[in-house]
Amino acid sequence: MKKNLKAISLFSGAGGMDIGFQKAGVDVVWANEIDKDACNTYELNNPDTYLRRGDISEVYEELKNYNGIDLLFGGPPCQGFSVAGKMDPTDIRNTLVWNFLDVLKIVKPKAFVIENVKALGTLKKWENVRERIFKLSNDMGYSCNAYILNSSHFGVPQKRERIFFVGFLEKNVDSNLFISRLEKKRKKPKSVREAISHLGPAGTDKNPLTCTAKITLAANxxxxxxxxxxMIFNGMGRPLNLEEASNTLPASMGGNKTPIIDEDLLYHGSEINWVVEYHKSLMENKTKAKYEEAPKHLRRLTIKEAALLQTFPEDYVFSGSKTAIYRQIGNAVPCxxxxxxxxxxxxxxxxDQPFNPEQLTFESVQEKALYSESHLKIFN
Structure with missing residues (x-):
């Protein structure tokens, strides 16, 4: 019988990426996270994995014990690269990807995966960062390709785009072959309705009402x-189309940035889509709509629902305040x-492919190539 591969997980958060690797047959033997609430969540759900709490840069020495492990994976905090943030090159969180590469040098796994926001792969602003990731990993003996993936293409009920840097030690896995294997795994996503409606209305036993931020109509x-x-409501919380996959869930959920659900449409068989009607009235008369306040049947996405849209198991246990749990869910990689x-x-x-640096190509599933020789270029 083939033994399971063993892996180290960095920047583990609540464990979304770990769940995916475990379901693929990987044993996660060592993990690291600095956030207290995320650590508590991780330990509750992963009792067989050793979790090292704290700053990863302070525990490099003990990682020498894992030299030659099969896999190293993780998603360094991405707020510094994200278009949803300030995109500040001096943001301290931008340096954490180099901590990942420090560990890569120490552990020398057979393969590694770095997950991050799409912007890191597409914006010229981060060209030097991408090029350095490729160069440092190449110098360590890895062929490294980058793939921009939309989670909804693989069955996730959420349109979440992320970049994955994937490297193999001393072997060149052809990027076209890698892409073809990804293509074979494409799967239509569930709609929001299909993903969450079995929970029951918000406020019931299986679906507690966890966000009570008031929903008001935007003045402008x-x-x-x-x-x-x-933006037709207060804050950044947008309504979700129940018949499609959700838009990207933000880590800033918990207040008025939490997405909005129409309870009547979801559970009570309403034939009127209030959001569509309201939007139509605004489009027809941009200075004044025929409604003065949002109806009571509009409410915020619950924690249970958000977790399912990230494809966490329904019985997954989260620790921390409501805001902390929403943040853990929004920061996670869809399982x-x-x-x-x-x-x-x-x-x-x-x-069985030997490593040949001259054959390296860097491509994305979205038909954008990320190609690095002395410089990194992005072209359609």
């Missing part, structure tokens, strides 16, 4: 063609997407 709405875009990546990496490890 920002309109877009879609009623599910723009199902992580599983797809893990299975594809494992297939790459099973290939």
């Amino acid at each position: 709405p920002v309109l877009r063609k879609s009623p599910y875009a723009g 199902l997407l992580a599983e797809v990546v893990a299975r594809t990496v494992i297939e790459g490890l099973e290939d």
Whole structure:
């Protein structure tokens, strides 16, 4: 019987990426996280994994015991790179990707996976960061390709785009082959309705009402063609289209940035989509809509629902305040997407292809190539 591969998880958070790798047959033997609430959540759900709490840079020495392990994976905090943030090059969180590469040098796994926001792979602002990731990993003997993936292409009920840097030690796994294997795993996502409706209405036993931030109509709405875009309510919380995959869930959920659900549409068979009607009235008369306040059947996405849209197991236990739990969920890698990546990496490890630096190519599933020689270029 083939033994499970063993892995180290960095910047583990609540464990979303770990769940995916574990479902792919990987034993996560050592993990690291600095956030107290996320650590508590991780330990509650991963009793067989040793969790090292604290700053990763302070525990490099003990990682020498894991030299030659099969896999190293993780998602260094990405707020410094994200278009949703200030995109400040001096943001301390931007340096954590180099901590990951420090560990890579110490541990020298057979393969590694770094997850981060799409912006790190597409914006010229971060060109030097991408190029350095490629160069440092190449210098350590890894072929490193980058893939921008939309989680909804792989069964996740959420349109979440992320970049994955995938490296293999002393072997070149052809990026076209890697992409073809990803393509074989494509799967239509569940809609928001299909993903959460079995929980029951918010406030019931299986679906506690966890966010009570009031929903009010924006005094100066920002309109877009879609009623599910723009800003027609207070704060950044946008309504979710129940018949499609959700938009990206932010880590800032918990207050008025929490997405909005129409309870009547979801559970009470309403034939009127209030959000669509309200948006239509705004589009027809941009100075004044026919409604003065949001109806009571609009409410915020619950913790249980948010976790399911990230494909956490329904029985997953979270620790911390409501805000801390929403943050853990929003920061996570969708479990199902992580599983797809893990299975594809494992297939790459099973290939018998020698490492040839001259054959390296860096491509994305979205038909954008990330190619690095002396410089990194992005082209359509």
